Amino acid sequence: MAIVFQRPHALRETQMHYCPGCTHGIVHRLIAEVIDELGVEGRTIGVSPVGCAYNNYLYFNCDMVQAAHGRAPAVATGIKRVHPDNVVFTYQGDGDLAAIGTAEIIHAANRGEKITTIFINNAIYGMTSGQMAPTTLVGQVTTTSPFGRKPELHGYPLNVCEMLSTLKGAVYVERVSMHDIKNIKNAKNAIKKAFKVQMAGLGFSIVEVLSSCPTNWGIDPVNALKWIEEKMIPQYPLGNFKGKDLEV
Amino acid sequence: MGEKILMKGNEVIAEAALRAGCRHYFGYPITPQTEIAHYFAKKMPQYGGTFIQAESEVAAMNMVYGAASAGARVMTSSSSPGISLKQEAISYAACAELPAVIVNIMRAGPGLGGILAAQSDYFQATKGGGHGDYRMVVLAPSSVQELYELVVDAFNIADKYRTLCMIVGDGMLGQMMEAVEFRDKEDIYQADKSWAVTGTGMERDHNIITSIYIDPEVLEKHNLKLQEKYRKIAENETRVxxxxxxxxxxxxxxxxxxxxxxxxxxxxxxxxxxxxxxxxxxxxxxxxxxxxxxxxxxxxxxxxxxxxxxxxxxxxxxxxxxxxxxxxxxxxxxxxxxxxxxxxxxxxxxx
Incomplete structure (x- = not known):
């Protein structure tokens, strides 16, 4: 009997802790499928963030390092400079990457560190129970913006891909979404290309993934996917910002 | 022993680290220790090593965290206000049992304070600095010759116990020129680093470097293990x-x-x-x-x-x-x- 679908080897056989309807698990799977398809599990080192995915080192079969909040790009820099032939990726949320770790991500990208960042943007702090993130939409209610995000008080949503794509060291920058099958397939292609860009030694690569957080958004999983499509994408347009034509 | 040469304390620190096999340095400029970075910037390429002037002390120490996780002999240096910024990653590295050497050429505080010599970071170095129950070995040389010898020892102690070692000097020691005599070859402690992240090579289970233990019983057990290590260090490494x-x-x-x-x-x-x-x-x-x-x-x-x-x-x-x-x-x-x-x-x- 032919096996047509199975757990990627790069994912460990263990139960994930994510909430129902959360898309972290899908993104993990996509990364693992890419690692399998590129045949690089044995030389991949991942860096886990602080946030909901803090212990995703338990889910990947490759070597993993857990980093302090926002510091994953600096930690990954240290790893990559010691093992330049390894494939090094960071997995970071929007609080981690776009708030406390803004300096680290900008400078890792600007140095053209040959690492890949998978950036989960769900417009909220998940693990600490739904606080406003730099990526929270205008008007979005969170536990620390109970009357909605107001630009005059809280500033505007931070568009990370647009910002990083102005840097020469960032050679591949793409935003994808988890809201339907077609987009999940696009996401996998982007992640694969980002890894290949790193393996070709071209520079820094990042894939921003628009993700759902039904628990902290306070809506059911199906409507959460709709919310990504209808509310998030207008603020965070999908597509490639840099490196579309790179041949790797 | 080789010939005696006249060298500045800060440069001796970098030279000693290179002789001890350190090939990765991450730092950020601050007076009165910046000559350490200058020396590495010039010399690292000859050794095929890495010198990065990081975007901050915070990032520099997290790069150390990454490089130490990857199994390298690695070091950073700074002076008092910069050492304060490193405390986050120092605490994480202590918990994750990462070997690394940190140099603090102390200047007067508190705050930005001044740039001249002081010893006012004793509490910070020996009683914590960062959060949580951890210790690091703190070595205090009093001459340029001893600075050289203790930097080499610091790398060996760090590797032997999987611990952080801090060299504390003051601005005077870092800036002074004194005769130093280098050994022809250093004794390098050959540590088993099978715990490091290097890639599994599909030949072993994955290695994890982490400082988070959500289960209180597991975290207490890890703390007890750290305390036992510190007890052993106190027994074997006290110098006076x-x-x-x-x-x-x-x-x-x-x-x-x-x-x-x-x-x-x-x-x-x-x-x-x-x-x-x-x-x-x-x-x-x-x-x-x-x-x-x-x-x-x-x-x-x-x-x-x-x-x-x-x-x-x-x-x-x-x-x-x-x-x-x-x-x-x-x-x-x-x-x-x-x-x-x-x-x-x-x-x-x-x-």
Whole structure:
């Protein structure tokens, strides 16, 4: 009997802790499928963030390092400079990457560190129970913006891909979404290309993934996917910002 | 041993690290230690190593965290305000049991303070600095020659115990030029680093470097393991210089640059018929408590002399444990205690 679908080897056989309807698990799977398809599990080192995915080192079969909040790009820099032939990726949320770790991500990208960042943007702090993130939409209610995000008080949503794509060291920058099958397939292609860009030694690569957080958004999983499509994408347009034509 | 050459303390730190096999340095400019970075920037390419001027002290220490996770001999250096910024990753690295060397060429604080020599980071270095129950080995050289030797030792101790080692010098030690004699070859401790992240090669289970233990029982167990390691370090690695203490009228406790001043005080006092002893902790942690206990009944009093408001004096008091009075003399702000004022203090105590 032919096996047509199975757990990627790069994912460990263990139960994930994510909430129902959360898309972290899908993104993990996509990364693992890419690692399998590129045949690089044995030389991949991942860096886990602080946030909901803090212990995703338990889910990947490759070597993993857990980093302090926002510091994953600096930690990954240290790893990559010691093992330049390894494939090094960071997995970071929007609080981690776009708030406390803004300096680290900008400078890792600007140095053209040959690492890949998978950036989960769900417009909220998940693990600490739904606080406003730099990526929270205008008007979005969170536990620390109970009357909605107001630009005059809280500033505007931070568009990370647009910002990083102005840097020469960032050679591949793409935003994808988890809201339907077609987009999940696009996401996998982007992640694969980002890894290949790193393996070709071209520079820094990042894939921003628009993700759902039904628990902290306070809506059911199906409507959460709709919310990504209808509310998030207008603020965070999908597509490639840099490196579309790179041949790797 | 090779020939004697004249070198600046800060440059000797970098040279010693290279000789100890350190090929990865991450730092951020701050006076009075920046020559360390200059030296690495120039030399690392010759050794095929990495020098990164990071975007911040925070990032630099997290790069150290990454490189140490990857199994490399790695170091960073800074001066007091910069060391404060490194505390986050220092605590994480202590929990994850990562070996690395951190150099603090101390300047006067608090705040931005000044750029001249001080010893006011004793508490920060020996009592935590970062959060949580952790220790790191703190080595305090008092000459450029010793700076070289202790930097090499620091890498070996770090690897042997999977611990952080901090070298504390003051701005004077970093900036002074002195003769130094390098060995032809260093003894490098060959550590088993099978725990490091190198890629599994599909030949072993994955390695994880982490400092998070959500289950309280597991975290307590990990803490107990760390404490046992610190106990072993205290047992094996405590270092101290005891000078002129037999039959001393007074024993002075001093480390680093100040200990050198005390050696001159000893000579001058002798002419007045006062016998001054010196206990110079070389490891500030583990503190050489046993040596103070050993000599606790000998002098009339102890005197701790520091370039601080009185920090090490607390450990001296704990060690002497009330057997003799313990006095303090200190200068702050980058001021150096003079022989004259120390001698006056000694006369006053012995009156």
């Amino acid at each position: 210089e005891v000078f002129n203490c037999e039959g001393a009228d007074i024993i002075v406790a001093a480390y680093g640059t100040v200990a050198r001043i005390i050696k001159n005080v000893i000579k001058t006092a002798e002419k007045e018929g006062i016998k001054v002893g010196l206990i110079r902790p070389i490891t500030l942690w583990p503190f050489p408590t046993a040596e103070f206990e050993k000599y606790a009944d000998v002098p009339q009093a102890f005197l701790s002399v520091e370039m601080s408001a009185g920090q090490m004096v607390e450990d001296v008091r704990l060690a002497v444990n009330g057997k003799r009075p313990v006095y303090f003399h200190g200068r702050m702000g980058g001021m150096i205690p003079t022989q004259k004022e120390i001698l006056e203090k000694i006369r006053e105590i012995l009156k």
